[in-house]
Structure formats: C-alpha cells, structure tokens
Amino acid sequence: MEITKRFHRIIAIYFQLQARSVLKAQDLADRFDVSLRTIYRDMRSLEQAGIPIYGEAGTGYSLSEGYRLPPTSFTQEEIISLVASEKLMKKFVDPHMFRHFSTAIGKIRSYLRYSDKLNMMLLEENTWMSSPGLTFNERVPDALSVLFESISMRKTIVMEYRAIYRDQANTRKVEPVGIYHEGNFWYFVAYCQLRKAYRQFRIDRIHKVSRTDETFTREHKPLSYYLDKKESQPVWSIRLRVELEYAKYLQWDRSYYGFESEQIENESVIMTFQSSNHEQEFARWYLRFADHAEILAPESLKTCVRGIVKNIKI
Template sequence: MDITKRFHRIIAIYFQLQGRSIVKAQDLAQRFDVSVRTIYRDIRALEQAGIPIYGEAGTGYSLTEGYKLPPTSFTKDEILSIAASEKLMQKFVDPDLFRHFSTAIDKVRSYLRYSDKNNIMHLEDNLVMQRSSAMFNEAVPDALSVLFESISLQKIAELTYQAIHRNEPNERRIEAVGIFHEGHFWYFIAYCHLREDYRQFRIDRIQKIKRTDDPFTRKHKPLHYYLDKKAPAPTTKVRVRVNKDFARYLQWDRIYYGFVSEEITTDHVEMTFQSKNVENEFARWYLMFADQATILEPEELKDHVRSILTAIQL
C-alpha cells in the first residue's frame, strides 16, 4: 500500500512540475501531507527515472525548458470532474474568464476517447448549477480576466469603482495582489495609488477596468499575508430560540449571519451568533422567520426589530 501511495505521489509531483514554472519542496510537502525530506527522496526518484529537473536552494524545482511527456490518459473520475469543473466555472466566474476556460477544456477533450466524450456530454446534460446572486457587473464581463492578467504580469490596472459609501464612482490605479471568494461575492486585495495603502475591493462594484503596461511600483507580499492581517470586525452576541420543526430551513443562510453554535432541546433549537451588523443585517434577516422564533439576547436587537416594524406602512 505504501509503495502504491508513493508511486501516485511521485506521478502527482511530476504533474505539479509540468504545470508550474517553480515548485517549492515545502509546498509539495504540505499538499501531500508528508515531510520535506520525503519530497527530496521523491524528486531524486524522478531524476533517476530520467526526468530533467533543475533545483536551486531557496528557490525550488522546475523542469528543464521544453521537456514534456506525451499526453496522458485520464481515469473515469478525472474525466467526469472535467464536466463538473466546467459547470462550476460557469457559475462562479465572469463570462470572459469562462470563455477562456472552455477553450482550454476543449483542448483537453480532444485527447479523450469517443466513449469518454459521450460520458461527459451525458453528465453535462444532467448537471445544472444556478447562480444564486449577481456576482459580477454585466457591463464589465472581463473583470476577473483583467485582474488575473494584472497579477500575473505585475502590471497596474485602472478602474472605475463604486464604493458602497459613495454616491458616485471614482477612478483608481491599483496593483492587484490577489483574489478571493467569500460568501456570495468575489473580492480582491490591491495597493491603491489613490489611498496610498492596501484596500479590499468587491469585483461586482467595478464599473470599468483595463490593464496598463505600467509595472508595479513595489513588491507585494502573498495574498494570505493581507487576509491574515485584516483586523476582525467587532461582533455582537445574539441568541435566538427557533421552533425545532422550522430550524432546519435556516441551515443554509445562518452561516452568513455569524452562526456559531446550536443547542437542541425537545421543542426548540437555541442558536448562537456573532453578528457584525445587528441593527440592519441581522434584524432584517430575523423578520423573515420572526413568527417561528424568539430573541433571547441582546435587547438592542429587539429594539431594532420593533423600529423596523413601526416604520412599515401597510
């Protein structure tokens, strides 16, 4: 079993080398959950098999320029994952990036057997993923593509951005550091020349965007550095008692409102939240199921709900 696992790991390491310009031993060790020493042994095994690997201390490993193995065969699960990944990309990325992805997938399909192509087509016809919200501005269908290109080429991007607290959009020159998906939206961290500091932006608020040929003015740390550095937003503890038969309908939404834990009793489920916005966000969400729940704490949440109800003109 260990020999088989090692064989598959070594093959996977080769594909990592083939797909990237530089691969670090530490990254490989984390990916395959083994020690760095084990990765060193696996790299030596690839070298002994005749794979021309170039390694430099402190940098990483790479394949000699131009070296490629002929196209490999795919397992059944890998083939079916192609169809699933295309549907996921269609749901989660903007139209321009999906078009590029589809072109790349078509090239992969060209290596498949006729029967495998039929299997993918059958799965695609019976796999639908609905987009739950507008994650992108339809007037800017290439926002992700431009940002990806800006990051990879380290070129400044110019954009028109509508901040939520401003009535009018303003112009920005930014150096995009990285992109991440959270909740229902795509975000990116960038150095903003207007603010002369790092800022977080939401992609659907971009009104216009283009990449320039101007290089980055500084060297940026990896994305996780800026995400880890973000100060946690202050929260308010909320406890709500929900009728047990109804509580299951909240399982999908509650995570977006700071859900922490639940305690199940005979007739009720007591849910605990750490809410970032009790006054508007949580209070308005609570009104969707208020006839099935009771606010246990805090008192201010009850006051906010009463204010909203008072303002309603029926």
C-alpha cells in the same frame, strides 16, 4: 500494494511539476501525507527515469524549461472533476474568463480516449447548475480577468466604481492585491492611490475597468494578511432561540451571517453567531424568520429590529 501507491504518487508528483513553476518538498509531503525523505526518494526516481528536474535548496523543484509530456489518459474520477470544474467555472467566473477556461478544457479533451470523451459528454448533459444572479456587471464581462492579469503582472488598473452609498461611479486607480469569493459575490482588496490606503471592493460594482502599463508603486503583502485584518474588526456575539422545526431552513445561508454553533434545547435550537454588522445586515436577515425565532442577546440587536419594524410602510 505499497508499490502501486508509490507509483501513483510519483506520477501525481510529475503532473504537479508540470502544473507549477516551483514545488517545495514540504508542500509535497503535506499533500501526499508522507515524510520529506519519501519525497526526496520519489524525486530521485523521477530523475533516474530521465525527467530533467532542477532542484535548489530553500527554493524547491521545477522541470527544466520547455520539457513537457502530455498526459495520455485520465481516471474516471479525474474526468468527473473536469466536468464539475467547468460547471463551477461557468457559474462563478465572468464570461470572458470562462471562454478561456473552455479553451483550456478543449485542449485537455484532445488527449482523451474516445470512450473518455463520451463519458465526459454524458456527464455534461446531465449536470446543471443554476445561475448565481447578478454576480458581475453585464457591461463589464471581463472584470475578473482584468483583475487576475493585473495581479499576476503587477500592473495598476483604472476603474469606474460605484460604492453602495454613492449615486454615481467615480474613477479610481488601484493596485489589486488579491481576489476572494464570499457569500454570493466576488471581492478584491487593492491599494487605492486616491485614498492612499487599502480598500475592499465588490466586483459587480465596477462599471468600467482597464489595465494600465504602470507598475505597482509598492510591495504588497499576501491577500491573507489583509483578510486577517478584516476579520479582526470588532464583532458582536449573537444568540437566537429558533423553533426546532424551523431551524433546518436556516442552514442554507446562516454561514454568511457568522454562524458559529448550535445546541438543541427541548423544542428549540440555540444558535450562536459572530457578526461585525449586527445592527443592519444581521438584523434585516433575522426579520426573514422573526416569527419563528427569539433574540436572546444582545439587547442592541433587539432595539435595531424594533426600529426597523416601526418604520415599515404597509
């Protein structure tokens, strides 16, 4: 059994080497939940099998340039993951990027056995995902692709961007740092050359975009650094008392509004949230189920909700 596990691990390591330019031993050890000594031993086994692996202390392992062996078969679980990933890509990326992904999947299909191709087709015919709505501006079908290219090539982009508080789009030249998906939308963090500061942008608000040949003017930190700063903004602790029978209906989207914990008390559920925009975003979400929930804290949220209700035009 141990020999079989090691064989599958070594094969998996090989495909990881094919997929990445550099792999660190510690990352492999964490991925496969084994010791560094085990990874070193697996690497020696690959080298003894004739795989040209290049290793450098402090950098990692990589395959010699140009060396590739196509996979000859996939497990049933891997085929399932391919179908799922294609459906997810169609739902969450722009049409331009999905076309490239479909081409890549097509190349993978060419290595499948006939029976595996039939299985894949059967899964595709019986898997469906709803449309996410207006995730991208239909007039800019390649926005996500341009941003990924910009980040990988370290080239600035010029875009026409309409912020939510503006009636018209204005032109910005920015240096994209990273892209992330939150709630139902794609966002990216970029250094804005106009504002001389880092800003967050929502991709569906881009009206036009193109990559330039201009290299970034500065070195940027990883995306996680800017997201951590975003998360460090002041937040408000919110407590709601929700009717027990109704609480189940909030499970689908409460995570988008800072849900933290819940506790059942008699015929109700006490829910705790952490929100950085409780007076607008959270308050308006709360109004969707206000007849089934009581605001316990803070008082400022109660005041805001009362104000919104007072201004309702019926």
